[in-house]
Each structure stands twice: as structure tokens, then as C-alpha cells.
Amino acid sequence: xxxxxxxAANPDNLQRVVIEPVTRVxxxxxxxxxLDADNRVHQARFHIVEFRGxxxxxxxxxxxxxxxxxxxxxxxxxxxxxxxxxKAMDMIVGGTxxxxxxxxxxxxxxxxxxxxxxxxxxHLSSPDLLFGFAADAGKRNIAGLVADFPDIARQGIxxxxxxxxxxxxxxxxxxxxxxxIPGGMxxxxxxxxxxxxxxxxxxxxxxSLDAVKLIKTIYSEHADLYNGFGSYxxxxxSLVREDGAMDLYHGGLRARDxxxxxxxxxxxxxxxxxxxxxxxxxxxxxxxxxxxxxGREEGWYRVGPLARINNCDFIPTPLADAERKTxxxxxxxxxxxxTLAYHWARxxxxxxxxxxIEELLYDDDLLSDDLLNTGERQxxxxxxxxxxxxxxxxxxxxxxxxxxxxxxxxxxxxxxxQAMNEAIRQVALQYxxxxxxxxxxxxxxxxxxxxxxxxxxxATHAVGKMPLEVELIDAEGVMTQRLIKDSDGRYRx
Numbered sequence: 001x002x003x004x005x006x007x008a009a010n011p012d013n014l015q016r017v018v019i020e021p022v023t024r025v026x027x028x029x030x031x032x033x034x035l036d037a038d039n040r041v042h043q044a045r046f047h048i049v050e051f052r053g054x055x056x057x058x059x060x061x062x063x064x065x066x067x068x069x070x071x072x073x074x075x076x077x078x079x080x081x082x083x084x085x086x087k088a089m090d091m092i093v094g095g096t097x098x099x100x101x102x103x104x105x106x107x108x109x110x111x112x113x114x115x116x117x118x119x120x121x122x123h124l125s126s127p128d129l130l131f132g133f134a135a136d137a138g139k140r141n142i143a144g145l146v147a148d149f150p151d152i153a154r155q156g157i158x159x160x161x162x163x164x165x166x167x168x169x170x171x172x173x174x175x176x177x178x179x180x181i182p183g184g185m186x187x188x189x190x191x192x193x194x195x196x197x198x199x200x201x202x203x204x205x206x207x208s209l210d211a212v213k214l215i216k217t218i219y220s221e222h223a224d225l226y227n228g229f230g231s232y233x234x235x236x237x238s239l240v241r242e243d244g245a246m247d248l249y250h251g252g253l254r255a256r257d258x259x260x261x262x263x264x265x266x267x268x269x270x271x272x273x274x275x276x277x278x279x280x281x282x283x284x285x286x287x288x289x290x291x292x293x294x295g296r297e298e299g300w301y302r303v304g305p306l307a308r309i310n311n312c313d314f315i316p317t318p319l320a321d322a323e324r325k326t327x328x329x330x331x332x333x334x335x336x337x338x339t340l341a342y343h344w345a346r347x348x349x350x351x352x353x354x355x356x357i358e359e360l361l362y363d364d365d366l367l368s369d370d371l372l373n374t375g376e377r378q379x380x381x382x383x384x385x386x387x388x389x390x391x392x393x394x395x396x397x398x399x400x401x402x403x404x405x406x407x408x409x410x411x412x413x414x415x416x417x418q419a420m421n422e423a424i425r426q427v428a429l430q431y432x433x434x435x436x437x438x439x440x441x442x443x444x445x446x447x448x449x450x451x452x453x454x455x456x457x458x459a460t461h462a463v464g465k466m467p468l469e470v471e472l473i474d475a476e477g478v479m480t481q482r483l484i485k486d487s488d489g490r491y492r493x
Contacts, residue, residue, distance in 0.1 A: 013036070014034040014035060014036055014042055015034070015035045015036070015037075016032060016033070016034055016035075017032070017033040017034075017035060017437065017442075018030055018031070018032050018033075019031040019032075019033075019442055019445055019446065022046075022446055022449055023446060024123075024124040024125070024127075024141075024446070024450060025124065025446075025449060025450060025453075025454050025455075025456060026074065026076050026454070026455040026456060026458075027048075027454070027455060027456025027458070028048075028456060029046060029047060029048050029449075029454070029456045030046075030047050031044065031045065031046055031047070031424060031445050031446075031449075032044075032045050032047060033428060033432070033445075038434060039432070039433070039434050039435060039436065039437065040433055040434055041425075041428045041429055041432055041433045044421070044424045044425045044428040044429075044445075045284075045421060045424070046284070046417075046420050046421050046424050046449065047284050048284050048285045048286040048456050054069075054070055054072075054073055054407070054409065055407040055408060055409055056407075058070065058404050058407055059403075059404050059405060059406070059407065060403050060404065061403065061404050062402055062403060062404075063089060063092055063182070063381075063396065063398045063402055063403070063404055064089070064181075064182060064402075066085050066088075066089065066396065066404060066407075067082050067085040067086045067089060067180060067181070067182070068082070068176070068178060070082070070085045070394070070409070071085075071176055072176065073411075073458050074455055074458045075175055075176075076116060076119065076455060077112065077116055077387055077388060077389070077455060077458065078175055078176050078177075079108055079109060079111070079112035079167055079171065079177075080109075080112060080385060080387035080388065080392055081387075081392070081394070081458070082171070082177070082180055083105060083108070083109055083180060083249075083383070083385050084383040084384065084385045084387070084392045084393070084394040085383060085394045085396075086105075086180045086181065086182060086383065087250075087381075087382075087383030087384070087385065087394070088381035088382055088383030088394045088395065088396050089182030089183070089381055089383070089396075090182060090183055090381070090383070091270070091378055091380070091381035091382065091383070092182065092377065092378050092379070092380070092381040092396070092398060093182045093183045093374040093375070093377065093378075094374060094375030094376040094377055094378055095182075095183040095184070095372075095373035095374035095375045096373055097183060097184040097185070097371075097372075097373055098184060098368075098370045098371060098372070098373050099365055099368075099370075100185075100188065100365040100366065100368035100369075100370050100371055101183075101184035101185040101370075101371045101372065101373075102249075103360055103363055103365050103366055104170055104179070104185045104187075104188065104189065104366060104371075105170075105180060105185065105249065106249050106356070106360060107166060107170055107189075107357060107360045107361070107366065108166065108167055108170040108171055108179070108180070109248060109249050109385070110166065110248075110353040110354075110356045110357045110360070111162075111163045111164070111165070111166025111167045111170065111353075111357065112163065112167060112387075112388065113163075113248060113349060113350065113352075113353040113388050114159060114160075114162065114163035114166070114204075114208075114350055114353040114354060114357070115159070115160045115161075115162075115163025115164050115166075115167065116163070116388035116389075116453075117305075117346050117347070117349060117350040117353070117388055118156050118159035118160040118163065118211075118350060119156075119160050120346065120388075120450075120453040121156070121211065121215070121343060121346060121347060121350075122145070122152065122153065122155070122156020122157070122159070122160075122211075123142050123145075123156060123160075124450060124453075125343060125450050125451070125453075126145060126149075126152065126156070127139075127140045127141050127142065127144055127145050128140065128443070128447050128450065129215070129218050129343065130145065130148075130149060130152075130218070131144060131148075133440070133443055133444050133447050134438070134440030134441065134443060134444070135440070137439055137440075137443070140443070152214070155207045155210065155211070158203075158204075158207065159204060159207055159208065159211070159350070162197075162200055162204050163353075165196075165197065166197060166357060169189060169193045169196070169197065170187075170189065172187065181372070182374075183372050183373050183374040184371045184372035184373055185371040185372070186371070187371075188366060188367055188368060188369060188371060189366040189367060190367070191367060194361055194366060194367070197357070197361055198358075198361050201354070201357060201358045201361065204354050204357075205319075205351075205354050205355065205358065208347075208350050208351040208353075208354040209319065209351060211347045211350060211351070212323050212344075212347045212348060212350075212351050214347075215343050215344045215347045216323075216326070216344060219330075219340070219341070219343070219344050220330075226338060226340040226341070227338045227340075227341075228338075228430075229338070229339060229340050229427065229430070229444075229447075229448070230339040230340075230423040230424070230426045230427040230430070230448040230451075231337055231338045231339055231426065232337065232339075232422055232423070232426055233258035233337045234258055234300070234301060234302050234337065234419060234422070235255055235256060235257045235258060235263060235291065235294070235299075235300070235301035235302070236255065236256055236301060236302050236303070236306070236307035236310050236311050237253065237254065237255040237291075237301050237302075237303050237307060237311070237391060237415070238253075238254060238303060238307045238308040238311045238312070238386060238390070238391060239251035239252065239253060239254070239269070239308075239384065239385075239386050239391065240252060240254045240265075240266070240311060240312055240313070241316070242266065243313070244312060244313030244314065245312060245313060245314050245315065245316045246308055246309075246312035246314070246315045246316065246352070247316075247386070248308075248349075248352075248353075248385070248386040249385060249386070250385075251266075252265070252266035252267050252268065252269065253266075253267040253268075253269050253272065253275065253384070253391075254266065254267070254311050255275070255291060255301060255311075256310070256311060257294075258337070263291060263293065263294070264293075269382060269384040269393070270382040272382065272384070272393055272395075272410075273395075274292070275291060275292055275293070276289050276290070276291060276292065276410070277289065277290060277292050278290075278410065278414075279296060284417070286413070286414055286417050286456075287410070287414050287417070288300070288417050288418055289301075289410055289414060289415055289417070290418075300417075300418035300419060300422075301415065301419070302390075302415075302416055302419045303389075303390030303391045303412050303415040303416055304342065304345075304346075304388075304389050304390035304412055304416065304452065304453070305342055305345035305346040305348070305349050305390075306336065306341055306342045306345045307390065307391075308345070308349065308386060308390075309324055309327060309328075309336075309345040309348060309349075310336060312324075315348070315352050317351075317352050317355035317356055317359070318355070319351055319352075319355055320348050320349070320351045320352035320355060323348045323351060324348055327341075327344055327345065327348060339423045339426075339448055339451045339452075340447075340451050342451040342452060342453070343451060346453070377402075379397060379398055379399070379400075380395075380396070380397050380398075381395075381396050381398075382394070382395045382396075383395075387411070387412050388412075388453065389411075389412035389413055389416070389452070389453050389454065389455055389458075390412030390413075390415055390416060391410075391412060391415055392409075392410075392411055392412055393408075393409065393410040393411075394407075394409055395407065395408040395409070411455070411458045412455070412458075413452070413454040413455050413456060413458060416452050416454065419452070420448075420449055420452050420454065423448040423449070423451070423452075424445055424448055424449065426448075427444050427445055427447075427448045428445065431444045432444070432445075
């Protein structure tokens with residue numbers, strides 16, 4: 001169902017309510033609601049109000065620089081961009097990384113999944129889940145969590161720190177490392193580094209199991225609220241391994257519709273454009289992807305932990321797969337569509353990452369010096385990876401001088417763009433429609449957004465003319481004039 005079905009027939013007679021900024025997310029965004037005199041919701045939209053021009057300004061740069069450049073998109077998920085770009089560059093240099101290099105990349109990626117999921121769940125979302133969506137804003141934050149749930153807060157910090165250590169030892173730095181290069185890796189893992197990581201892995205596994213138990217308990221105790229909160233049915237897309245297993249590093253694209261029927265499966269992601277198209281709307285810097293075969297109105301979908309848990313046939317680590325089965329049983333054995341189920345799925349993935357790290361750390365290939373493989377140069381490269389927030393696509397073309405001439409990035413939050421708008425609309429209609437608005441009620445909107453763990457700075461890419469809004473505010477804080485330029489170049493007040 002398109003989220004724009006209920007629009008304002010006469011916007012001039014409606015009250016415009018703005019939630020700005022959306023808090024406890026990465027990046028900057030706002031929500032606008034159009035209400036009538038009886039506080040009936042006529043429109044709800046999620047706007048991305050910052051712009052990043054990476055796809056443009058990397059043009060003309062040597063392709064070898066790109067994996068390091070594009071990870072500056074974000075300080076939370078730089079590893080994901082680094083790896084997706086490097087996989088694209090593997091195609092350009094014509095070389096599949098040797099087994100040791102791929103395993104080091106996978107180890108780094110599992111560290112990224114672990115630290116990112118821990119950050120989002122414990123620091124950004126758990127205050128809502130533990131204190132209540134409408135709890136006092138002074139308590140509903142990380143400081144309140146530390147005061148009332150110190151053990152949970154400490155576990156979250158420790159899990160994130162461990163994930164960052166995995167990244168540091170594989171890439172050279174916790175943030176914006178340089179270990180991954182086109183065709184492989186520039187460094188291996190030393191025996192001392194491996195022993196250092198192995199010392200804490202048992203504790204990390206226990207804490208990850210505790211985190212799954214925590215969200216499972218919270219969800220079960222509030223099942224009616226959580227299952228109905230901002231929920232709707234949709235298609236899902238993710239990578240899967242050849243045997244249908246969850247694979248966060250590599251695989252083929254699988255998409256299933258809201259009834260669980262396959263739309264496409266095991267698709268070679270180097271031809272993603274045959275299956276996914278993008279459009280631009282005037283009121284957001286973020287693009288709107290859709291599945292070509294289903295069209296603009298019906299072809300939107302969700303990615304990320306919930307999509308991956310629903311789409312995969314199994315998880316290739318035992319503890320996480322056992323939890324996946326419990327998750328599916330809770331949903332009646334079929335795909336779970338509840339927006340807040342993202343949190344449960346995210347913790348199952350964090351447990352999988354911890355198990356995968358332990359498994360990789362016992363592999364002697366991590367110590368190998370056979371780290372690079374190149375072949376015949378190609379002019380195009382596509383790299384796809386399952387970032388913490390979902391499917392991440394990097395697509396590049398180079399010229400004969402080995403300079404970037406075209407780049408297209410579709411990040412996880414962009415895939416989820418229309419899905420987030422739909423969640424906002426559902427929550428607005430469920431909880432705000434006809435109600436006297438309070439800060440606590442408005443936080444319900446933000447709770448729906450946070451479930452997706454959006455990274456708005458990563459997602460803000462657009463084409464064509466950029467929309468722009470300018471407001472003049474006088475010394476008393478009153479807006480005296482406003483001028484808006486839409487993406488089609490037309491101006492309005």
C-alpha cells in the first residue's frame with residue numbers, strides 16, 4: 001500500500017506539526033504531520049534534510065582511492081562502505097581475493113555487525129523498550145539507562161568495544177581503516193592479535209545470548225503492542241548463500257513478497273538494475289527504490305535484520321539458528337512483518353556475528369600472507385554486502401585512465417525509505433489521530449523510525465535539481481517569509 005494515499009486536500013487549512021530533529025538516529029531528519037482542526041492525520045512524511053555528494057565528487061579520482069574515500073560517508077558503518085566498494089574494485093582489477101583475504105574481510109565485517117548492532121540496541125533503542133515509549137524524556141536516554149540498568153549499559157558498551165577491536169586489528173583502525181584493498185587485503189592477523197581476541201570471545205558470546213534473551217522477554221511481555229505497532233505487510237530483500245543460508249558478506253539477491261512468494265532468487269547482484277529501479281521525490285534528498293516487476297506503487301520493500309531473518313532458510317551458526325527458529329515460531333512459522341520485530345532480529349544477528357567471529361578466529365588462514373589476487377582490468381564493478389542496516393550496493397565505472405566516471409550507491413536506509421514512511425503513517429493513524437499531541441506521543445513516531453536503525457547521512461543521495469527550503473526568521477523568532485524550490489526547479493512559498 002503506498003504511503004501517500006491519505007494526502008491533504010487543502011493543505012492551507014491544515015496544521016503542520018514538525019518533529020525536528022529525529023533523535024537517537026545517525027544523521028539528520030525530520031517528520032512532518034498535517035492535521036485538521038480535530039487533530040485528524042491527513043499526511044505523515046519522513047524527510048531527509050541533509051545532502052551528501054559522494055557519488056559526484058569521487059568522479060575523476062583513481063579507482064584505488066575509492067574504498068578509503070567512500071567509508072567517510074559515515075563514522076558508524078565505514079567498514080560496510082569500505083567492503084562494498086572493495087568488492088566492486090575486485091571486479092575492476094579482475095581478481096577474486098584469496099581465501100585468507102576473504103576470511104579476514106569476513107572477520108572485519110562480523111566485528112562491524114557486532115559493534116553496530118550493540119550501539120543501536122543498547123544506546124539508541126533500549127531506553128524506549130525499557131522505560132516505555134512515552135516515558136519522561138529526561139529519563140528516556142542513555143544516561144537514564146546507565147542510572148537504572150547499569151549492567152545492561154555496561155554490556156552494551158563492552159560488546160561494541162569488542163567489535164571495534166576486531167575492526168582495528170583487521171583494518172588498522174577502529175574507524176576508517178585501510179586494511180582492505182582491491183583484490184584482497186594489505187595485512188593479515190598476527191598470532192598475538194588472534195590470542196587477544198580469543199581471550200574475550202566466550203564472554204562476548206554470553207553477553208550476546210543475554211541480549212537475545214532480553215529483547216525476547218521484552219517483546220513477549222508486550223506482544224500485543226509490539227506486533228501491532230506501526231505494522232504492515234511488505235516484500236523483503238536480502239542476500240542469501242547458494243544453499244539459502246544467511247550470508248552477510250556475499251551471495252545472490254533474494255526477494256519475497258508479503259505472502260512469502262518468491263519474486264526473484266539467487267540473482268547475480270552485478271545486474272541489480274534489472275530488478276531494482278530508483279526514483280526521486282521533491283520532498284526528500286533520499287531516493288525511493290522499488291522492484292521493477294512490481295512497479296513504483298507496489299514495488300517497495302524492506303531490507304535489514306528483519307528481512308534477512310525472514311528471507312534466509314537457516315543461519316549457519318547453531319545458537320543464532322536456534323533463536324531464529326524461536327523467532328519464526330513466535331510469528332506463527334511464517335514471515336514476521338511487525339516493525340518492532342527488527343530489534344529481536346537484530347540481536348539474533350549480533351549473536352550470529354559473535355559465533356562467526358569465534359569460528360573465524362580458529363582458522364589459521366587468518367595468519368597467511370597470501371592476501372592479493374588481480375587479473376585482467378575491467379571498466380565496471382559492482383559490490384554488494386549486507387551492512388548492519390541492510391543490503392548495500394556500490395556500483396562504479398572507470399575510464400581507460402583508471403578514473404571513476406560514474407558511481408551509484410544504494411544504501412540500506414535508502415532501500416527502507418518508503419517502508420519507514422509507511423511505518424510513520426501507520427503509527428500516526430494508530431496513536432496520534434484525533435489525540436491531543438504530547439512529546440510522549442510524538443516519540444511514538446521516532447520509535448518507529450529507530451526500529452529500522454536508519455543511517456541518514458549514508459542515505460542522502462539524489463539526482464537532478466536539489467530541493468531547497470529557505471526560511472527568514474525575525475529577531476523575535478517569528479518566520480516572516482519562506483521560499484521553497486522543488487526538485488523540478490519550481491518555486492513556491
